[in-house]
Amino acid sequence: MRPLALGAVPASAFVRGDPDRVVGGVQIDSRLVRPGDLFVAIRDGARFTADAVARGAAGVVLEEDALQHAGDVPDLLMTFSSVRCLQCLGDVNAQATDALRVGITGSAGKTSTKDSIAHLVSGQRRTVAAAEGHNNEIGYPLTLTRIEEDTEVAVLELAMRGLGQIAELCAMAAPDIGVITNVGEAHIELLGSRAAIAEAKAEILHGVRGDGACVIPFAEPLLGPHIPAGVRIVTFGEEAGADVQLVDRRPVPGGQELSYLVGGALLPVATNLPGRHHARNLAAAIAVAYELGLDLGAVAERARDIPIPSGRGEVLDVDGIAVVNDAYNANPSSTEAALRLLVETPVAGRRIAVLGLMAELGDGTEAYHREVGALAARIGVDIVIAVGDQARAYLDGAGGGVDAHWVPDPEAAVGRLLEVARPGDRVLVKGSKVAALQALPEAFAERRAEAGA
Numbered sequence: 001m002r003p004l005a006l007g008a009v010p011a012s013a014f015v016r017g018d019p020d021r022v023v024g025g026v027q028i029d030s031r032l033v034r035p036g037d038l039f040v041a042i043r044d045g046a047r048f049t050a051d052a053v054a055r056g057a058a059g060v061v062l063e064e065d066a067l068q069h070a071g072d073v074p075d076l077l078m079t080f081s082s083v084r085c086l087q088c089l090g091d092v093n094a095q096a097t098d099a100l101r102v103g104i105t106g107s108a109g110k111t112s113t114k115d116s117i118a119h120l121v122s123g124q125r126r127t128v129a130a131a132e133g134h135n136n137e138i139g140y141p142l143t144l145t146r147i148e149e150d151t152e153v154a155v156l157e158l159a160m161r162g163l164g165q166i167a168e169l170c171a172m173a174a175p176d177i178g179v180i181t182n183v184g185e186a187h188i189e190l191l192g193s194r195a196a197i198a199e200a201k202a203e204i205l206h207g208v209r210g211d212g213a214c215v216i217p218f219a220e221p222l223l224g225p226h227i228p229a230g231v232r233i234v235t236f237g238e239e240a241g242a243d244v245q246l247v248d249r250r251p252v253p254g255g256q257e258l259s260y261l262v263g264g265a266l267l268p269v270a271t272n273l274p275g276r277h278h279a280r281n282l283a284a285a286i287a288v289a290y291e292l293g294l295d296l297g298a299v300a301e302r303a304r305d306i307p308i309p310s311g312r313g314e315v316l317d318v319d320g321i322a323v324v325n326d327a328y329n330a331n332p333s334s335t336e337a338a339l340r341l342l343v344e345t346p347v348a349g350r351r352i353a354v355l356g357l358m359a360e361l362g363d364g365t366e367a368y369h370r371e372v373g374a375l376a377a378r379i380g381v382d383i384v385i386a387v388g389d390q391a392r393a394y395l396d397g398a399g400g401g402v403d404a405h406w407v408p409d410p411e412a413a414v415g416r417l418l419e420v421a422r423p424g425d426r427v428l429v430k431g432s433k434v435a436a437l438q439a440l441p442e443a444f445a446e447r448r449a450e451a452g453a
Contacts, residue, residue, distance in 0.1 A: 001023075001024055001025050001026060001093055001145050001146065001147070001148065002093055002096055002097065002147075002148070002149050003022045003023070003024055004022065004023055004038075004089075004092075004093070005019060005020050005021065005022055005023075006018065006019050006020070006021050006022075006023060006038075006058070006059045006075055006077065007019030007020065009023075009038065009059070009061065009077055009085070009089065010085065010088035010089060010091075010092055011079055011080075011081070011084050011085040011087075011088040011089075012061055012077040012078060012079040012085050013077065013078045013079070014077055015070075015076040015077060015078050016074070016075070016076050017059065017073075017074050017075030017076060018075060021058055021059065021075055022036075022058070023036060023037060023038040023058045023059055024036045024037065024058075025037040025038070025145070025146075026038050026040060026086065026089055026090075026142065026145040027039055027040070027052070027057075028040050028041075028042050028045055028086065028138065028142065029045070030045065030048035030049075030051040030052040030055065030057075031051070031055075033051075033052045033055040033056060033057050034055070034056060035055075035056030035058070036056065036058045037052075037056070037057055037058060038057065038058060038059045038060075038061065038089075039052035039053075039057040039059070039060045039061070040061045040082050040085055040086050040089070041060065041061060041062050041063070041066060041069070041082055042082045042083060042086065042138065043082075045082075046062055046063070046066035046069040047069060049062065049069045049070065049071065049073060050069075050071055053073055053074075058075060059075040059076070059077060060073045060075065060076055060077070061077045061078075061079055061082060061085055062076065062077070062078060062079070062082070063078070063079055063080065063081065063082050064078055064079075064080065083137060083138060086138065086141050086142065086145075087137065087141040087172050088141075089141065089144075089145055090140070090141025090142065090143070090144030090145050090172055090173065091141065091144065091172040091173050093144055093145050093147055094144040094147050094154065094172075094173035095173055097147050097148070097149060097151060098152075099128070099147050099151040099152060099153060099154045100152065100153050100154070100176045100177070100292065101153075101154045101156060101173060101174070101175045101176050101177075102117060102121075102153060102154070102155050102156065102175060102176065102177045102179065102288055103156045103157075103158050103169075103170070103174075103175030103177070103178050103179065103204055103207075103208075104117065104155070104156065104157050104158065104179040104181065105157070105158040105159070105160060105166055105178075105179070105180055105181070105201055105204050106179070106180050106181025106182050106183075106184075106201065107181070107182050107183055107184030107185065107186040107187075107197060107201070107331065107333060108181065108182055108184050108186060108277075108331055108333045108334040108337070109181040109182065109277060109280075109281045109334070110135075110157055110158075110159075110181050111132070111135075111157060111309070111312070112273075112278065112281055112309075112312060113179065113181050113281040113284055113285055114129065114130060114155055114156075114157045115129070115306065115307060115309065116273070116281060116282055116285040116303075116306050117129075117155050117179075117284075117285045117288050117289075118155040119302060119306050119307060120285055120286075120288075120289050120294075120299045120302050120303060120306075121153050121155065121288070121289060121292065121294065123298055123299070123301075123302045124294050124295060124298060124299075125152040125153045125292070125294070126148075126150055126151055126152045126153070127151070127152065127153045127154070127155060128143070128146050128147050128148070128151050128153075128154045128155070129143075129154075129155040130143040130155065130156050130157045131143070132309060134157065135156075135157035135158055135159040136159050136161075136165075136169075137165075137168065137169065139157075140156060140157075140158065140169045140172065141172055143156055143157075144156075144172065144173050153292065156175065158170070158204060160187065160197075160200050160201060161187065161190060162187075162190050162191065162200065163191070163196070163199065163200050163203075164200075164203070165200070165203075166200060166201065166203035166204050166207065167203040167206070167207055169207075170203065170204060170206075170207025170208070171207070174207050174208060174209050174212075175204065175207065175208050175209070175212065176208065176209050176211075176212045176213075177208065177212055177213050177214070177215060177288055177291055177292075178204035178205060178207065178208045178212065178213075178214045178215070179204075179214075179215040179216075179284055179287075179288060180201050180202070180204060180205075180214070180215070180216045180217065180220075180223065181217075181281060181284055182217055182220070182280075182333065183197055183198045183201055183217075183220055183222050183223065184197070184331055184332065184333035184334075185197075185331050185332045185333060185361060185364075185368065186331040186333075186360065187360050188360070188361055188362055188364065189359075189360040189361055189362030189365075190360065190362075192362070194222060195222055197222075198220070198222035198223050198226065199226055201223075202223055202226030202227070205223075205226060205227055205228055205231060206226075206228050208231065212231070212232070213231070213232040213233070213234055213291050214227075214231055214232070214233050214234065215234045215235075215236060215284055215287045215288055215291070216233060216234075216235060216236075217235065217236065217237050217280075218235035218236060218237035218239050218241060218242035218243075218245075219237050219239050234287050234290070234291060235287075236280070236283035236284045236286075236287045237280065237283065238280070242283075243262075243263075243287060243290075244260055244261070244262050244283045244284075244286050244287040244290065245260060245261040245262075245283075246258060246259075246260055246279050246280060246283050247259050247260065247261050247266070249276065249279050251274065251344055251345070252270075254272060255270065255271050255272040255273060255274055255304075256270075256271060256273070256274055256275070256278075256279060257269075257270050258270070258271065258279050258282070260283060260286055262286060262287075262290055262296060263290065267286070267296050267300055268300065269282065269286075269300045269303050270300075270303070270304055271303040271304060271306060272304060272305055272306060272308075273303075273306055273308070274313075274341055274344075274345065275337060275338075275340065275341035275344065276337070276340065276341075277334070277337035277340075277341070282303065286299065309328070310325070310328070310438075311325055311326070311327050311328030311329075311438045312325075312326060312328050313325070313326050313338075316441045316442070316445060318441075318444060318445045318448055319423060319448060319452070320423030320424060321421050321422070321423055321424075321425050321426075321427060321448075322347070322425070322426045322427065323427045323429065323441040323444060323445070324338075324342070324426065324427065324428045324429065325429055325438065325440075325441045326338050326428060326429060326430045327356070327429045327430055327431050327435070327437035327438040327440065328433070328438060329432055329433055330356070330357075330358045330359075330430050330431050330432045330435070331358055331360075331361075331432075332358060332361070332368045332371065332372060334430075335355070335358060335372050335430055336372065336375055338428055338430050339353060339372070339375060339376055339379065339381060339428065339430075340379060342381065342426060342428045343379045343380045343381065345426060347424065347425065347426040348424035349422060349423070349424030349425040349426070350382035350383060350424075350425045350426075351380065351381050351382050351383070351425070351426055351428075352381075352382065352383040352384075352385065352417070352420065352421060352425055352426070352427045352428070353376055353381050353383070353384050353385070353427075353428045353430065354385045354387060354413055354417065354427060354428065354429045354430070354431075354437065354440065355372070355376075355384060355385070355386055355387065355391055355394050355430055355431060356387045356388055356391055356410075356430070356431020356432065356435025356436070356437045357369075357387075357388050357390045357391050357431055357432055357434060357435045358372070358431070358432055359432035359433070359434050359435075360432075365390060365393075366390075366393045367393075369390065369391065369393035369394050369396075369397065370393045370394070370396050370397030371397060372394060372397065373386075373393065373394035373395060373396065373397025373398040374397040374398060374399070374401075375397075376394070376397075376398055376401075376402060377397070377398040377399060377401025377402045378401065381402055382402065382403060383402060383403040383404075383405070383420060384398055384402045384403070384404055384405070385405045385406075385407060385413055385416055385417065385420075386404070386405070386406045386407070387407055387408075387409065387410060387412075387413045387431065387435060387437065388408065388409065388435060389408070391406070391431075391435075392406055403420075405420070410435075410436050410437055410439070410440050410443075411443075413437070413440060414440060414443045414444050414447055415447075417440075417444050418444065418447055418448060418451065421444075427444075429441055
């Protein structure tokens with residue numbers, strides 16, 4: 001963050017202390033406060049004011065109805081809304097720098113695409129990227145406060161829970177490059193249709209700065225009606241005519257070898273990220289790098305080792321059983337991609353899918369689960385373990401095409417997996433956050449170790 005005097009903190013009123021005291025960072029979690037930071041107390045955060053001061057906070061922002069928590073805070077500011085104060089801090093900080101801002105949204109793959117862009121770009125530009133989950137009205141501006149005076153590129157993530165939210169985020173330090181990874185079924189319970197989801201995602205197209213660019217899927221007709229006039233469009237995909245076209249893909253041990261057509265030239269890329277979905281997301285990341293004018297040869301070299309966040313596909317070896325933890329979240333598109341990758345990956349044994357609920361699918365919940373179950377049977381998954389009541393529909397869709405198991409909860413899923421899995425098998429664990437499957441791989445490893453002890 002650029003140094004800022006307490007007296008210049010926006011959307012706040014100075015109460016006491018030294019208005020010329022300078023803060024060098026912003027935190028909303030008292031445990032993360034470092035000496036010289038400004039602590040903005042959001043919601044129950046006011047209860048941890050004393051902790052923030054003890055850790056060296058240079059100033060504290062409290063809402064008027066939380067001033068009882070001020071105690072003897074030496075440097076105090078008051079605001080009508082801590083969230084609004086944070087948003088203004090992020091906006092002011094970002095606008096005061098020359099950093100180019102890249103904003104990513106999409107129904108699936110936005111976080112992995114954001115991480116890929118940050119990794120590829122950081123090899124040639126000083127880069128700040130959104131932390132895990134920092135993609136809403138609080139996390140987005142918090143990322144903006146992390147932009148330093150020498151930051152060249154800020155990679156931001158924009159979540160969407162309904163119409164207007166992405167527009168609201170873009171109103172704070174609008175992106176220079178907006179990216180839409182895809183339009184799928186995530187949040188269809190809230191919006192009712194993929195067309196409405198496309199409309200909501202397309203708010204980023206209208207939110208980019210005047211001379212900015214938008215990176216979008218080449219073959220997504222639902223976005224067409226929402227593309228504003230005068231905005232530069234860069235497309236990606238597997239279809240001929242895309243500005244960044246995936247023209248060849250070959251799975252190999254430890255990842256895949258890819259070829260892209262970029263600006264009329266072939267770009268060979270070897271990456272540790274497996275699967276067609278990652279190849280498409282990487283096309284979007286390469287499109288951003290191309291727009292930024294980066295050396296694409298160096299970009300391709302960095303693609304060899306892109307970090308994989310927890311719960312998004314990392315593989316745990318449990319006595320010769322490969323357990324893929326992809327349980328951070330799930331929707332029909334991402335679950336289909338994970339199942340296809342499971343089948344694509346060579347294995348000595350069987351392919352097992354442990355599937356929990358895909359949430360926020362509205363009236364189509366049962367039908368979507370049946371479709372995914374049918375897909376699992378059709379493409380060659382050997383065993384499906386459905387976890388939880390609503391996950392039963394996976395098995396209805398699979399029919400007799402797989403060895404089907406139903407269990408009521410994650411603990412029972414671990415027990416069933418202990419019974420059926422054997423060395424040489426590959427296990428996919430996939431479900432929405434509410435399915436609570438993210439800890440299952442480690443629990444399975446611990447239980448198996450205990451059983452073998």
